[in-house]
Amino acid sequence: MMAVGVDPQMPASTTLDKGATLSLRSVTKRFGGVAALSEFSLEVKPGELIGVIGPNGAGKSTLLSLINGAQRPTSGELVLDGTHRIDRLRAYRVARLGVARAHQIPRPFARMTVRENLLVGAQSAGRRAAASAHLVEDVLDLCGLSDRAQRPAGALPLLDLKRLEVARALSLDPRLLLLDEVAAGLVAHEIDEITELISGVHKRGVTILLVEHVQALVQALAERVVVIDFGKQIAEGTPAEIAEDPDVIRIYLGAGEEGATRRVRVEPDTPVKELLGTDRLCVDYGKLRALRDVDFKVGESEVVAVLGANGAGKTSLARALAGIVPAGDGKISFAGADITGLPAYKRARQGIAICHEGRRLFTGMKVRENLDLAAYSGASSGHQDELLARVYQLFPLLEQRAASLAGELSGGQQQMVAIARALMSDPRLVIFDELSLGLAPAVIDQIYVAIEEIRSWGISIVLIEQNAYRALGIADRAYVLERGTVSYVGSPEALEDPAALRAAYFGGAVVGKIAREGGKQEEMG
Numbered sequence: 027m028m029a030v031g032v033d034p035q036m037p038a039s040t041t042l043d044k045g046a047t048l049s050l051r052s053v054t055k056r057f058g059g060v061a062a063l064s065e066f067s068l069e070v071k072p073g074e075l076i077g078v079i080g081p082n083g084a085g086k087s088t089l090l091s092l093i094n095g096a097q098r099p100t101s102g103e104l105v106l107d108g109t110h111r112i113d114r115l116r117a118y119r120v121a122r123l124g125v126a127r128a129h130q131i132p133r134p135f136a137r138m139t140v141r142e143n144l145l146v147g148a149q150s151a152g153r154r155a156a157a158s159a160h161l162v163e164d165v166l167d168l169c170g171l172s173d174r175a176q177r178p179a180g181a182l183p184l185l186d187l188k189r190l191e192v193a194r195a196l197s198l199d200p201r202l203l204l205l206d207e208v209a210a211g212l213v214a215h216e217i218d219e220i221t222e223l224i225s226g227v228h229k230r231g232v233t234i235l236l237v238e239h240v241q242a243l244v245q246a247l248a249e250r251v252v253v254i255d256f257g258k259q260i261a262e263g264t265p266a267e268i269a270e271d272p273d274v275i276r277i278y279l280g281a282g283e284e285g286a287t288r289r290v291r292v293e294p295d296t297p298v299k300e301l302l303g304t305d306r307l308c309v310d311y312g313k314l315r316a317l318r319d320v321d322f323k324v325g326e327s328e329v330v331a332v333l334g335a336n337g338a339g340k341t342s343l344a345r346a347l348a349g350i351v352p353a354g355d356g357k358i359s360f361a362g363a364d365i366t367g368l369p370a371y372k373r374a375r376q377g378i379a380i381c382h383e384g385r386r387l388f389t390g391m392k393v394r395e396n397l398d399l400a401a402y403s404g405a406s407s408g409h410q411d412e413l414l415a416r417v418y419q420l421f422p423l424l425e426q427r428a429a430s431l432a433g434e435l436s437g438g439q440q441q442m443v444a445i446a447r448a449l450m451s452d453p454r455l456v457i458f459d460e461l462s463l464g465l466a467p468a469v470i471d472q473i474y475v476a477i478e479e480i481r482s483w484g485i486s487i488v489l490i491e492q493n494a495y496r497a498l499g500i501a502d503r504a505y506v507l508e509r510g511t512v513s514y515v516g517s518p519e520a521l522e523d524p525a526a527l528r529a530a531y532f533g534g535a536v537v538g539k540i541a542r543e544g545g546k547q548e549e550m551g
């Protein structure tokens with residue numbers, strides 16, 4: 027029942043110890059020339075919920091890796107319950123002491139069902155079958171996965187994958203839970219859901235370290251926030267104190283949405299020339315129709331936002347446009363030609379690039395090789411150097427880390443590679459599926475400035491984004507998908523009213539009205 031489990035193998039004194047649950051004492055972790063953490067110290071009190079924030083590559087995931095035994099520190103000590111050195115223990119031993127982690131990039135056993143994935147964790151501590159089964163059902167229920175228990179994990183959409191990642195950690199019945207960006211990629215109401223889930227776990231007495239770029243979660247849950255930059259603690263305080271700290275704002279939080287200004291359209295009524303269009307596009311996965319009769323248009327140099335809850339069909343639309351999944355029905359045209367039957371690689375050569383949700387880099391290849399490969403397979407012909415200069419200007423870090431293996435980069439750094447890779451193919455249209463996934467707030471500010479620049483290169487942009495207001499602030503037009511159909515098409519301004527946005531996300535009578543009005547006003551000819 028996810029009680030504050032007491033390990034029978036632990037020395038009795040630890041259960042009486044009222045000191046820190048976890049102490050890090052002057053911990054350093056080096057990877058070759060990179061010091062991911064240096065001389066880092068932290069005390070975590072029993073039952074605390076600490077938020078850990080900081081720029082991409084600051085060392086947050088490394089911190090969690092050292093705590094759960096996935097990696098060993100170069101120097102320093104990690105102590106559990108004031109007595110137990112854990113920095114030389116193997117990961118499974120640390121897990122048995124009650125430490126569990128949800129990973130930044132979920133990697134469940136894809137061919138096993140959700141329930142089987144949890145049974146692996148529940149049974150790993152030598153728990154009896156009945157007790158394991160009981161624990162698993164409790165975790166399924168807590169994480170809202172009961173009705174998906176029989177599905178193979180590999181077939182889950184993002185929100186469920188994230189839930190499963192948390193559930194897998196909970197299946198170890200931990201007393202110290204390490205969460206690495208569990209809210210990444212979730213839209214507003216899903217963030218509320220995951221907030222409630224974590225709060226529920228915390229109320230059961232579990233101590234939690236929460237690494238997160240989604241500030242809503244940190245603000246709602248953390249009792250104390252620790253800010254890391256370049257492997258060192260640079261600030262500490264309550265969420266409110268941290269949000270006001272000028273250094274933290276400068277280094278990490280950025281100006282946020284308040285700093286963003288809507289682009290002033292010079293001639294709002296000028297008709298745009300259509301670059302891509304779909305006509306009653308449908309996408310089917312077996313018997314499931316994921317996208318139904320979608321009419322979708324993108325003009326030359328236009329930025330089009332696609333919003334909607336997870337599972338609404340945004341990624342299916344992206345994949346159908348890029349040719350990764352076939353159209354079940356309907357047509358797709360690009361630059362005046364019918365491309366409905368064209369395979370993905372030919373669409374790439376014609377200038378359609380996609381930046382996938384979840385990055386999908388060649389992790390065993392160097393950063394530079396990932397970029398070169400895209401230039402080679404896309405529409406670019408002979409001006410790779412120019413393209414490379416352009417993406418290095420966008421993300422200077424990628425030039426510094428060009429020779430690193432992509433898989434060795436932090437989550438946010440990998441997202442930068444994925445964005446750069448899409449641009450390296452010299453596209454006419456880029457589809458960004460979850461543009462700001464895993465990026466620090468200040469970097470998101472930069473990216474949104476960069477979107478303007480990318481558009482000025484004459485590139486059209488489809489922007490799928492969990493942060494609706496952010497995308498609406500820059501888009502020329504917006505679509506909202508709801509259960510596979512278009513529930514809104516029209517001006518982004520009309521959606522800035524939260525009630526209208528909510529209606530478009532969740533359907534109902536109001537939505538029909540919005541869709542019709544918006545469609546009439548704004549649809550391109």
Ligand SMILES: Nc1ncnc2c1ncn2[C@@H]1O[C@H](COP(=O)(O)OP(=O)(O)OP(=O)(O)O)[C@@H](O)[C@H]1O
Nearest residue numbers: 057062082083084085086087088434435436437438
């Ligand atoms: N296995 C590794 N080999 C080489 N370098 C690594 C390895 N793991 C991490 N690094 C480097 O250590 C630094 C810290 O990475 P870490 O993943 O801890 O960052 P993070 O704070 O979690 O960032 P993000 O917010 O982007 O997830 C980065 O510069 C990263 O490239």
Ligand SMILES: [Mg+2]
Nearest residue numbers: 087130436437
């Ligand atoms: Mg990380």
